Every structure is written in structure tokens, then in C-alpha cells.
Amino acid sequence: MLTLQEACRYLRIPEGTLRYWRHLGSGPRSFKIGRHVRYWRTDLILWLTEQTDRAQSR
Template sequence: MKRNIRVKEAAHYIGLSKSTLDKLRHFGGGPRYYKLGRAVVYDTEDLDAWKAERARTETWNGANDNSRAARAA
């Protein structure tokens, strides 16, 4: 169900602190948000999509010099 929520509730919704969400909004890299006057509002569908984009199956990535293949050599 789609709904709009404020920053504190949005942070709780995705499992981050309000401070972290504020920093992501300020410096970039955070979920899409709407500015309605002075209020910042997040759509729960945007939060779900942002969180899903960060899903991982392992901690190592291919660009890392310490990748599994490099460690095996």
C-alpha cells in the first residue's frame, strides 16, 4: 500500500537513523523524496525500491582487489 511519510518515520521504515537519512538526502545517494513547502516527504514505494536496489548476496564485489579470484591466486 502506497503512502507518504515524514523523515523520522521513513528512516525507521528502512532501518536507518534519521541523521543518516538526512545526510543521504543532503549529500546524495538516498531514496527519492518530495519537498512540500518546508516538509520532506517520502513515498513508501520509493523507499522499498531504494532498499531493494541495495540487496546483496555476498560482501565481496568483483571490482575489489581482494576478490575471491585474487585471493585464490
């Protein structure tokens, strides 16, 4: 389980970008524990794979 900051480091993107994608519903799957947003590492990998597949199919 990763924090927002850890997920950003893993994806190598700014926090604002991940927050914005979460707001739009277009980023990797996330969930909240209390007031804190968390990500499963496997969901980040799956989302990255989907983005790669989508880019290659264009």
C-alpha cells in the same frame, strides 16, 4: 506518503543518516511539500531493492 521520521523508522536508521544520504543524493528519492521532506513508501522499497541487488552483484 511518509515523513522523515516515519521513513527512518521504516528503514530502521537514525534521522541523521537519512538526512546525510539525502544531502549526498545517495539515499531514497524524496520530495518537499513546503518546508517538509516526504518519502513515498514505494520509493523506499525500490531503493532497498537496488541496494540489495548492488550488494549481491559485487
